[in-house]
Amino acid sequence: MTPQExxxxxxxxxxxxxxxxxESARAALGAMFASDAVAKLCHPFGTLTGPEAxxxxxxxxxxxxxxxxxxxxxIRLAGTTPEGQHWxxxxxxYMGTMLGPWLGIRPTGHLVHLRYHEFYRLEGDKxxxxxxxxxxPEVMMQAGVWPxxxxxxxxxxxxxxxxGDGLTAxxxxxxxxxxxxxxxxxxCAHPVDPDPARMKLEKYWHPRFNWYGPCGIGTARGISGFRxxxxxxxxxxxxxxKLDAMGDLMSHWFGEGDYACETGWPNMRLSLTHDGWxxxxxxxxxxxxxxxxxxxxxxxxxxxxxxxxxLLDLYEQIGIDxxxxxxxxxxARNLGPIEVPAGMDPVR
Numbered sequence: 001m002t003p004q005e006x007x008x009x010x011x012x013x014x015x016x017x018x019x020x021x022x023e024s025a026r027a028a029l030g031a032m033f034a035s036d037a038v039a040k041l042c043h044p045f046g047t048l049t050g051p052e053a054x055x056x057x058x059x060x061x062x063x064x065x066x067x068x069x070x071x072x073x074x075i076r077l078a079g080t081t082p083e084g085q086h087w088x089x090x091x092x093x094y095m096g097t098m099l100g101p102w103l104g105i106r107p108t109g110h111l112v113h114l115r116y117h118e119f120y121r122l123e124g125d126k127x128x129x130x131x132x133x134x135x136x137p138e139v140m141m142q143a144g145v146w147p148x149x150x151x152x153x154x155x156x157x158x159x160x161x162x163x164g165d166g167l168t169a170x171x172x173x174x175x176x177x178x179x180x181x182x183x184x185x186x187x188c189a190h191p192v193d194p195d196p197a198r199m200k201l202e203k204y205w206h207p208r209f210n211w212y213g214p215c216g217i218g219t220a221r222g223i224s225g226f227r228x229x230x231x232x233x234x235x236x237x238x239x240x241x242k243l244d245a246m247g248d249l250m251s252h253w254f255g256e257g258d259y260a261c262e263t264g265w266p267n268m269r270l271s272l273t274h275d276g277w278x279x280x281x282x283x284x285x286x287x288x289x290x291x292x293x294x295x296x297x298x299x300x301x302x303x304x305x306x307x308x309x310x311l312l313d314l315y316e317q318i319g320i321d322x323x324x325x326x327x328x329x330x331x332a333r334n335l336g337p338i339e340v341p342a343g344m345d346p347v348r
Contacts, residue, residue: 001086001122003170003256006078009125010088017071025059026052032127039130040265042290043313044103044323054130062094065102066112070095074160075294075306076167077261079254087254088120089261091166091294091306093157094134098143101335103136104326105143109340112142113157115214117292117308119252119263131265133292133308138215140326145333147325148315149279153218153229161296161304163258173255176297179204180260181253183302191239201226206301216278216311237277238270238287249288258297266290272318278311283318 016028029051039048048054063069075091094114098107114134121129140146160166183204190198201223211220213230220229251264268289274282290310295302315322
């Protein structure tokens, strides 16, 4: 299938989910997903089979908490991997008014945003596999309930590509993919080679690039921001990082035009042996990370990079139940549904 054919097959689902109701969401999932589709979802949802299970575990509770939910794709890419698999990758924000609790997060009564990276593998016109991470900690931060260490990077509602072409990108992406893969190979030469210059960041990254990390790490600007707010703590804690290709993990690469993206479940294996990353004490254990990423090139360099890591799953692997901590914090909070006045009372 061509990228255009993949997007055409996916479009009815995206349109239906843009302003979903419980009924339309259930119908859209049933129409788009194969009956035995496997959905590999971020913690705490786990791996589910079939559209009804996905609706009940994922969308029904979210729609109960955010009745006016809308799904806003800001990047949508399609392509065929070197292994012959057909994928559609989406980055965007779920938005709406949070009137009820969700996963133990108290309602805010305000517009909330929830970034998603969702990858769909298609066979014909049906989804047979999903790999998806929702930035659940992002909603915790907006609700003022934060059960983890403070993040180093900035907090913001993640924007669409600066170029404005996230939904219209097309064409050969081989140059963008080759550039990103070469960048990762040079990144992984350090810290085996202790000289930070070995990573050659200036060769790959635009001087004004934005690195949009998950909530808990945050967003960084430029090489100095990337190093200080993400890379140095990450490498200090896990100095044995390496490309997934060096092990038995599997990534799927595709893209369009100036965009490249990668999906893998998981796609990183590291040992958490030192202090410094997200306030986590050295666990002395191996962890597997799920990371779903998008890159945009500009003038031959990476200008924007959207990264989501399943941080709640990482914490679970080292014996920290973030949602249980959140529940404990809720001991003095009211988690009941709320109403926002219509604003039609007479002016006093």
